[in-house]
Amino acid sequence: MARRLLSRLGLRFVAFGYLTIILVGPLAIVFWRTFEDGFAPAWDALTTPETIHAFKLTLIITAIAVPVNTVFGIVAALAIVRKRFPGKGVLNAFIDLPLALSPVVVGLALFLLYGREGWLGGWLDQHDIQFLFALPSMVVATIFVSLPFVAREVVPTLQEIGDEQEQAARTLGANGLQTFWRITLPSIRWAVIYGVILTTARCLGEYGAVAVVSGRLQGQTETATLRVQERYDAFDLAGAYAISIALALLAILVLVAMTVIRPRGKTI
């Protein structure tokens, strides 16, 4: 019995050590370094016009990308679970690709497609639409990397609830839209909300893909995460830390929301 207790404590020690070395320790140091001289310097670093602009830009991109991906995620999940169509397997595989793909590769693919010599770049150029190094390309890049989250949450829930209630609604004379609003959406709403939270976290934190397509023009196409790197490169560690802490607080907020509504036994 004593040996089992010992091994239990040993394993606990290993797990705690692992989390402390990799996660908690580094974050604690940054918190400490940021507020070592009090709250004021951190606040000053956060409220420079460029930094405020960067946060605004991040929020604008997130505000566009999250609703788009929510609608797409629900539609894609419905198509995958409820419909039969040619190419379904391909759609299923493609939906997970943004999860496994390097953000830099995503950025490059968009860069090549919309660049001056790209397939769509010429058309955009002729119509005087500034796509690359501007908001549109950054939105598209963010949508790409955060594409799968809503669909991945909704698919298992849809499979679990089955379609009997939907069929019942239909036989009682409800049309497709009514069935969706009254029956399907209420039963998947927690999965949708959970997916939206994950999508939001991914959008706020996106770095690699946006770094490639934005051209990182200070005060124009610089998001909060790009601003962290810019401050670091300019040897303004205090500034980089302050923005990092603000982003980390957002992440912790997301974490709290995730914990509160995490579906049972849910994996990432």
Add this chain to the structure above:
Amino acid sequence: MVGLPIAALVFEATSEGSRSFWDAVSSPEAVSALKITLGTSFAVTLLNGVLGTITAWVLVRDDFRGKSVVNAIIDLPFALPTIVAGLTLLALYGPTSPIGINVAFTKASIVLAMMFVTLPFVVRTVQPVLEELDPEIEQAAHSLGASNFKTFRRVIFPALLPGILSGLALAFAKAVGEFGSLVIITGNIPFDTEVSAVYIYGRIESGDSTAAAAAAVVLLAISFGTLLSIGVIRTFATRHDRG
């Protein structure tokens, strides 16, 4: 949305014929970056496999105060922007380290950063499987005289294997493509700490999009392969259940 950009990428990589594609892929810097990427990703995957499984076990079977907080912290790397992850690791393990450990600009820093961003994957795929596994089976093994290690190897491990493997595959894919957390802490020294994603970014910056696209196609193939293997693991695991 997803298909067209990727088609454009593959087209750019191969537009000047397979020879120049091969030249770009096999340029010394690209090969070195890919080797470093695969080597570190592999090490990270193994480390996370062991430590992640232990952490999942502690979270499910052990009982201590503040367990729900520890459980929530696991998801932090997922919610935290990668660039912030890199910066925080540099604060503790960089030149200004308060504990005197400086691994910045070495391969160890790559491993550290990749471990940070892939930490949740193994834990979160193993945890639900372990939750469903009845502790009485373990107790039965113990009462029949099996040691801790034997119980783990013969009873727990086989049940967890599909979960561990698909968690590892996800972690591997994420590690191979990692960029944001590496740009600050690794220093991006070619032939030493430059990984493929950073190499691709460098090629784009210097306007050599054909070389960037060629290296990107290699990463794309690795991502596809990993996704495919996760699919195979899932199919195998569910067939195992039914049989």
